[in-house]
Amino acid sequence: MLKIGVFGTGHLGKFHLNNWKEIEGAELVGFYDPDDTTANEVSATYSLKRFDTVESLLEACDAVDIIAPTSFHFQLCKAAITKGKHVFVEKPLANTMDEARELVKLAKEANIKMQVGHVERFNPAFLALKDNKLEPMFIEVHRLAQFNPRGTDVSVILDLMIHDIDIILSLVKSNVKSISANGVAVLSDTPDIANVRIEFDNSCVANLTSSRISMKRMRKMRLFQKDSYIGIDFLEKKTEVIKLNAPGDKNVFTFDIETNHGKKTIAISNPVVEEGNAIKMELEAFYNAVVNDTDTPVSEIDGFRAMDVAHQILEKIGVVHVS
Numbered sequence: 001m002l003k004i005g006v007f008g009t010g011h012l013g014k015f016h017l018n019n020w021k022e023i024e025g026a027e028l029v030g031f032y033d034p035d036d037t038t039a040n041e042v043s044a045t046y047s048l049k050r051f052d053t054v055e056s057l058l059e060a061c062d063a064v065d066i067i068a069p070t071s072f073h074f075q076l077c078k079a080a081i082t083k084g085k086h087v088f089v090e091k092p093l094a095n096t097m098d099e100a101r102e103l104v105k106l107a108k109e110a111n112i113k114m115q116v117g118h119v120e121r122f123n124p125a126f127l128a129l130k131d132n133k134l135e136p137m138f139i140e141v142h143r144l145a146q147f148n149p150r151g152t153d154v155s156v157i158l159d160l161m162i163h164d165i166d167i168i169l170s171l172v173k174s175n176v177k178s179i180s181a182n183g184v185a186v187l188s189d190t191p192d193i194a195n196v197r198i199e200f201d202n203s204c205v206a207n208l209t210s211s212r213i214s215m216k217r218m219r220k221m222r223l224f225q226k227d228s229y230i231g232i233d234f235l236e237k238k239t240e241v242i243k244l245n246a247p248g249d250k251n252v253f254t255f256d257i258e259t260n261h262g263k264k265t266i267a268i269s270n271p272v273v274e275e276g277n278a279i280k281m282e283l284e285a286f287y288n289a290v291v292n293d294t295d296t297p298v299s300e301i302d303g304f305r306a307m308d309v310a311h312q313i314l315e316k317i318g319v320v321h322v323s
Contacts, residue, residue, distance in 0.1 A: 001027040002291060005061035005085075007054070007076050008068035009033045009042045011150060012090065016067055017046055019280040026287055032057045058083050063113075063290055065283070066090065070154055074099035081106045081114075088286045090117040091166070092158050093303035097311055100304050107300050115286045115296035116303030118166040122278040122285070125232050126167065128239045128271040132230065134171050136223040139206040141168075144214035147187055155190035155319060156183070157310050161210035164221065166298070166306040171223070174202035176309060181316040186213050196313050241269045 004020055006013060009031050020028050030049035033039045039050045051057035058064070058079060063086035066076050074094045080087050081103070093116050094100040107114045120126060141164045176198060183194030193211040200206075219234035228243030244264060252267040282298070289296040 001025060002063060002287060003027050003029045003061045005029055005051070005057040005064045006031040007033075007057070007064060007066045008072075009038055010035075010067070013067040014042070015279055016065055016283065017042070017048070019277065019283050020065070021046075022280060023284055023287055025291065026283075029060045030057055054079055058085060061085065063286075064088070067117075070095050070158070074103065077103050077114075078106060081110050081112055084110055084112060086113040086286075086290045088115045088117065088283065089303075091119075091303065092116075092154070092162055092307050092310065093300060094307065097307065100307050104300050104304050113286070113290045113296055114300040115282070115289065116298050116300060116306075117282060118163060118298045118302070118306065119278045119282055120163045120167055120234055121170065121298055122276070122281040123234045123237070124273045124276045124278070125234055125237045125239045127276070128273045129230065129232070129241075132241065132271070134223060134225070134230065136171055136225045136230075137202075137204050138224040139168055139171075139204070140222040140224075141206070141208040141210075142218050142220050143208075143210045144216065144218040145212045146215070146217060147192070147213050155314060156192050156194055156210050156212050157196075157313050157317075158307075160212060161194060161196065161208055161313070162306050162310050164208055164210070165309050166302065167221065168198070168206050168208075169305050169309065170302070172200050172202070172204050172206070174200040174204060176312075177201050179309070179312050179316055181313045183317040183319075190319060191314075191317055194313070194317065196316075198309070237273050239271045239273055241271060243267055 002025060004026050006017060020026055028048060030051050032051045032054055043050050064080045066089040068076060070092055073089055077087055077089055094103055143160050143164055178199045181196040183191030186192045192213045196208045198206040217235060221232045223230040231240040252269040254265050254267045256263050256265050285297050
């Protein structure tokens, strides 16, 4: 059994607790949360041991799941890594780039498994495209949410947009060439809405809009590439592929259009989106990487790269962060 210790049992932490209980081979040994009210509730609801110190929980487990506020990520990750514990940590990896650099260095030196919680990588709508060749040259993203004070300890870039930054960096196999951005702080002390343009060396362009002060929710990504368009609705769990018809295409709706280059046949398909619990899948992936000694699907390097782009965006907007 892989012994798991959980740090942070707030709103998201409770989802993690529920999912760990369903993962065969994982044993929840307990949790650490400094808030007495939350801790007492969790102890009673989950019949789970509360540890009084970070050190005592680390001594009792093989791997940790850190869902504490971002400002605590560095100290908790460092404490775990230095004791040789495998680490799953919610996004963003750390609060500053210096902290992120040190965590990457420590994880490599300790030879432990580390995974960052970019949960949209496990969204069923995104996974439905696993058999499609994705080489986007233009990307458009809208991630809109209604205001919730929870999560406003960081900007909308580090709270919401970083999900899409991570997805884009996983798709575009090229270095970032330039970034332009603007954002406005409306209801909190950091930007609540932002629009960003990222240009890559391979000429791919990504336009991202994120807001946590919208009247409606939206989590859509559109990919445009040679001969095809792919739409991903992360919220509604739907995927659409529109492309020039190719021999062997199955389960597609086709129609013809006339162009300057003759008649073209367009094929529209909706890849099967299987039901799935993204949080459980990312935790299972971490568990499997640890017990099978394989790479984690969203490594500390991935987390660092997403943070790096996010902090460049913040600098463009004029938000000063410690590097």
